[in-house]
Amino acid sequence: MNISQKPRKFWPPLIGGIGLGIALLGMFVVTGHGLGAYGFYKKVVLWISNDVASGWTLANAYLSTSLGKGHPLAGWVSWKVLGIAFGALVGSLVAKRFRFKVERGSGINAGTRIILAILGGALSGFGAALARGCTSGLGLSGAATLSVASFLFLMGFFIAGLITARITKKVW
Amino acid sequence: MELMTEYLYIAAIITFGGMFGYFLEASGLGSPKKINAQFVLKDWTVFKVMFTSIVVAAGGFLILDMLWITDSSTFAIPTTFFWAMLIGGALLGIGLNVGGYCPGTSVVGFFSGRIDALFFMIGMMIGVFIFALIFEYIEPLYHAAKGPDSQTLSELIGLPGWIIVISLFIMAVIGFIAGNMVERKSNGVIKSSDLDND
Numbered sequence: 001m002n003i004s005q006k007p008r009k010f011w012p013p014l015i016g017g018i019g020l021g022i023a024l025l026g027m028f029v030v031t032g033h034g035l036g037a038y039g040f041y042k043k044v045v046l047w048i049s050n051d052v053a054s055g056w057t058l059a060n061a062y063l064s065t066s067l068g069k070g071h072p073l074a075g076w077v078s079w080k081v082l083g084i085a086f087g088a089l090v091g092s093l094v095a096k097r098f099r100f101k102v103e104r105g106s107g108i109n110a111g112t113r114i115i116l117a118i119l120g121g122a123l124s125g126f127g128a129a130l131a132r133g134c135t136s137g138l139g140l141s142g143a144a145t146l147s148v149a150s151f152l153f154l155m156g157f158f159i160a161g162l163i164t165a166r167i168t169k170k171v172w
Numbered sequence: 173m174e175l176m177t178e179y180l181y182i183a184a185i186i187t188f189g190g191m192f193g194y195f196l197e198a199s200g201l202g203s204p205k206k207i208n209a210q211f212v213l214k215d216w217t218v219f220k221v222m223f224t225s226i227v228v229a230a231g232g233f234l235i236l237d238m239l240w241i242t243d244s245s246t247f248a249i250p251t252t253f254f255w256a257m258l259i260g261g262a263l264l265g266i267g268l269n270v271g272g273y274c275p276g277t278s279v280v281g282f283f284s285g286r287i288d289a290l291f292f293m294i295g296m297m298i299g300v301f302i303f304a305l306i307f308e309y310i311e312p313l314y315h316a317a318k319g320p321d322s323q324t325l326s327e328l329i330g331l332p333g334w335i336i337v338i339s340l341f342i343m344a345v346i347g348f349i350a351g352n353m354v355e356r357k358s359n360g361v362i363k364s365s366d367l368d369n370d
Contacts, residue, residue, distance in 0.1 A: 006365070007364040007365060007367070007368060008364065009363065009364055009365075010198060010199055010200040010217075010363065010364050011195075011198045011199055013199060013216075013217045013220035013221045013224065014220065014224055014348075015198075016195050016196075016198055016199030016201075016217075016221045016224075017199075017220060017221040017222070017223070017224020017225045017228065018224060018225070018228050019191060019194070019195035019198070019225075020191075020192060020195045020196065020199075020221060020224075020225035020228075021224060021225035021226070021227070021228025021229045021232065022191065022228065022229075022232075023188045023189075023191035023192040023195065024188075024192075024225060024228075024229040025228070025229045025232040025233070025236075026184070026187075026188040026191070027185070027188040027189070027192075028229070028233070028242075028244070028247050029236070029241075029242055030181065030184045030185065030188065031181075031184075031185060032246060032247050032248055033247070033248045034247075034248070035188065035189065035192045035276075036275070036276060037274075037275040037276040037278075037279055038275050041275060041293070041296050041297060041300055042300055044297060045297050045300045045301050045304070048297075049301070049304070060304050060307065061307055061308065061311070062303065062304045062307040063304050076181075076182075076185050079182050079185045079186055079189065080185055080186075080189040081189065081279060082186060082189065083185060083186040083187065083188065083189020083190040083191075083192070083193065084189045084190070084192050084193035084196075084276065084279050084280065084283075085193060085279050085280075085282075085283045086186070086189075086190050086193065086283075087189065087190035087191060087192060087193025087194035087195075087196075087197070088193035088194065088196065088197040088202060088279065088280040088281075088283040088284050089193075089283040089284070090190075090194065091193070091194040091197040091198055091284075092197050092202070092283070092284035092285065095197075095198065095364075097197070097284060097364055097367075098284050098285045099284070099285045099286075099367075099368070100285045100287065101285060101286060101287065102286070102287050102288045103203060103204050103205060103272065103281075103286050103288055103367070104288070105205070113288055114288060114291050116270055116271060116272075117271045117272060117273075117288045117289070117291040117292040117295060118271075118291050118292070118294060118295035118298070119270055119271065119295060120266075120267045120268070120269070120270035120271015120272060120273070120292060120295060121267065121271045121273075121278070121291065121292035121293060121294065121295020121296040121297075121298070121299060122267075122295040122296070122298045122299035122302065123263050123264075123266055123267035123270060123271070123295075123299060124263065124264050124267030124268070124271060124273070124274065124275060124292075124295070124296055124299060125267075125275075125295065125296035125297060125298065125299020125300040125301075125302075125303070126263055126299035126300070126302060126303050127259075127260045127261070127262070127263025127264040127266075127267060127299070128260065128264060128275055128296070128299075128300075129260075129299070129300050129303035129304075130256050130259060130260035130263065130303065130310070130313070130314065131256055131257045131259075131260025131261055131263075131264070132250065132253070132256065132257070132260070133250065134264065134274060134275035134276060135264055135268075135274040135275065135276060135277075136192075136274065136275070136276035137275075137276070138250055138257070139222075139261070140222060140225065140226065142249065142250045143226045143230075144225070144226050144229035144230050144233070145230070145233070145244060145247050145248075145249045145324065146230060146324040146325045146326060146333060146336055146337075147249045147250045147252075147322070147323070147324055147325075148252050148319060148323045148324065148325055148327075148328050149250040149251060149252040149253070149257055149319070149323070150250060151325065152252060152254065152257050152258055152261070153257045153258070153260065153261040154261065155258070155261065156257065156258040156259065156260070156261025156262040156265065157261040157262065157264050157265040157268075158265065159262065159265070160261070160262035160263070160265035160266050161211045161265030161266070161268055161269060162211055162213075162265075164211075164265065164266045164269045164270070165208065165211035165212050165269050166212070167269075168208070168269040168270055169212060171208075171269075171270070171272075172204065172205050172208040172209070172272075
């Protein structure tokens with residue numbers, strides 16, 4: 001995208017953190033759940049898989065437990081992700097930070113970056129399915145409730161991240 | 173639920189979800205470069221934002237519980253499955269380094285214009301599908317070493333919640349000070365204008 005407007009500065013981490021904390025607090029008070037995205041991805045996979053091969057989906061021990069009445073995407077998880085998307089879109093447009101691009105370091109080309117994005121996504125999808133949640137849903141939201149599971153998850157997340165970051169440095 | 177209450181409920185979910193997306197974007201966490209700078213310890217934004225929000229929300233629950241406004245013990249508190257969560261967390265850490273996002277920040281990244289985030293999302297669905305495909309082989313790992321239901325740190329350590337929250341607050345303060353020192357030395361904080369050169 002043409003850079004005709006200077007992007008506004010990011011907010012200080014303290015302010016961003018307080019805002020996220022209040023969002024988490026409000027979400028828990030209203031719904032009893034935190035804020036995560038993994039549940040939505042599982043529902044999309046469930047929806048597609050149920051459409052393409054409903055017999056297989058019904059027989060699958062992982063997916064079938066989430067099969068309920070009505071459309072898989074109907075429910076609060078979808079409203080939540082819609083909200084996250086809307087907030088990010090409005091925020092980036094207002095702050096003039098919205099840019100169409102493939103974000104990457106100078107050392108790699110866009111094609112390689114896309115392949116790595118798919119690969120990293122697959123690792124994350126598998127990992128979130130195994131852990132029963134993602135960084136926001138299990139890590140951040142759960143840690144706010146002081147859940148042992150969440151701090152364990154965050155330990156695994158940060159330790160592995162710190163180790164592999166040395167190898168993937170060139171990508172960024 | 174009555175229709176009006178249901179609309180209010182949905183409106184509240186969209187509002188708090190919207191705040192979540194807004195503040196993630198405003199902090200710069202929609203950017204894979206910025207997130208990855210945390211993991212080479214140049215830019216401590218991820219740590220600062222996450223720790224602040226955990227302390228704010230956990231402290232908020234304590235206060236609301238004391239005022240009898242909420243009962244946070246009824247919240248959805250995850251149960252530990254030791255190996256699944258440790259390995260799952262590690263895979264998300266590696267996925268972040270390789271792919272640039274977390275499941276939540278990929279939504280933020282895509283809706284602030286990043287095309288690579290869309291491919292990360294497609295990758296995530298492939299990962300979930302592979303997990304479902306081989307679930308019968310992973311099931312023992314998925315259920316292994318289960319902890320007590322919805323166990324909290326205060327139950328594990330045997331200290332009241334407010335002591336845990338104050339400890340987390342102190343850890344956050346130390347992290348902020350350490351992070352600021354490292355950031356000043358490395359000059360590695362990624363500004364929004366740095367991301368405009370791509």
